[in-house]
Amino acid sequence: GDSVTQMEGPVTLSEEAFLTINCTYTATGYPSLFWYVQYPGEGLQLLLKATKADDKGSNKGFEATYRKETTSFHLEKGSVQVSDSAVYFCALRWGGGADGLTFGKGTHLIIQP
Amino acid sequence: DSGVTQTPKHLITATGQRVTLRCSPRSGDLSVYWYQQSLDQGLQFLIQYYNGEERAKGNILERFSAQQFPDLHSELNLSSLELGDSALYFCASSSPPGGATDTQYFGPGTRLTVL
Numbered sequence: 001g002d003s004v005t006q007m008e009g010p011v012t013l014s015e016e017a018f019l020t021i022n023c024t025y026t027a028t029g030y031p032s033l034f035w036y037v038q039y040p041g042e043g044l045q046l047l048l049k050a051t052k053a054d055d056k057g058s059n060k061g062f063e064a065t066y067r068k069e070t071t072s073f074h075l076e077k078g079s080v081q082v083s084d085s086a087v088y089f090c091a092l093r094w095g096g097g098a099d100g101l102t103f104g105k106g107t108h109l110i111i112q113p
Numbered sequence: 114d115s116g117v118t119q120t121p122k123h124l125i126t127a128t129g130q131r132v133t134l135r136c137s138p139r140s141g142d143l144s145v146y147w148y149q150q151s152l153d154q155g156l157q158f159l160i161q162y163y164n165g166e167e168r169a170k171g172n173i174l175e176r177f178s179a180q181q182f183p184d185l186h187s188e189l190n191l192s193s194l195e196l197g198d199s200a201l202y203f204c205a206s207s208s209p210p211g212g213a214t215d216t217q218y219f220g221p222g223t224r225l226t227v228l
Contacts, residue, residue: 036219043115043203043219089156099169100146100158101217 002027006090006104014112019077021107023064023090026071031092033057033066033073034101038087047075047088085111116140117220119204125226131192134223138185138206144168145187146207146217147179151200162187194227201225 006023013019025033032051036044048057050066050073057064064075073090087108091101116139126132138145147159149172158171162181173179176194181187191198201224205217 041221043117043221044205045115045219046216049216100148100161100171101156102158103156105155 002031002092002094002102004090004092004102004104006088006107008105008107010108010110012110012112013080015082016079017111019075019080019084019109021075021088021090021109023073023075023104024071025073025090025092027092027094029094030068031094033064034091034093035062035064035073035075036089036091036103038089038106040086044089080109080111082111082113085109115218115220117204117206117218119202119220119223121223122221123224123226125228126194127228128194128196130194130227131190132194132225134189134191134202134204134225136187136189136204136206136220138187138204139208139218142206142208142218143185144207144215145181145185146205147173147187147189148203148205148219149200150203150222151197154200156203159189191225196227199225199227 003026034049035047037047048059050057053068055066087106089106090104118137143164145162150156159173161169179189201222203222205219207215
């Protein structure tokens, strides 16, 4: 079946460091891809999404590009802040809308001042 | 604040019991989704309702059921509870047309502890 694999962490970085969180997926066809973020004690929030190959999603300085050749959707940010500390989830969803999101295990990101 | 509300915030109960979790979607959203987040299984999709009708099923156990009412709020019923059902249960909602690219807005979750 479909699956999403991402580094679980925790990933610890210093403020202003460059961030990459890897995400790869296994699926037949071309699903829509998403990054969600979960801050402590809160629900998930959509960070960015891409719906077809080579699309780039971006939001709040974060970017991810849908790469069908490598079935990847890596999350990047040029300069992280302490406020970016959270758990980040990569997810996919199929067309038609009759289904839920398939999530990776989540990556816990800790940014130190 | 996503606009999705869930009650209660916390629930502590015993094995064998039955509980009901409630979700109110964002105003105007017709789709409601239920997810379970546990340490061993991660985040799993349970079930989706669209305008009162069941639309898709994920890894939902036979002991669990859900429904969406005419006012679009939804309830997730968990029965014959086991220790392994302890988890955070999230509800999410999205607007029509209900496609794969729709943004799902998540509520804050209900933390269920089964003792």
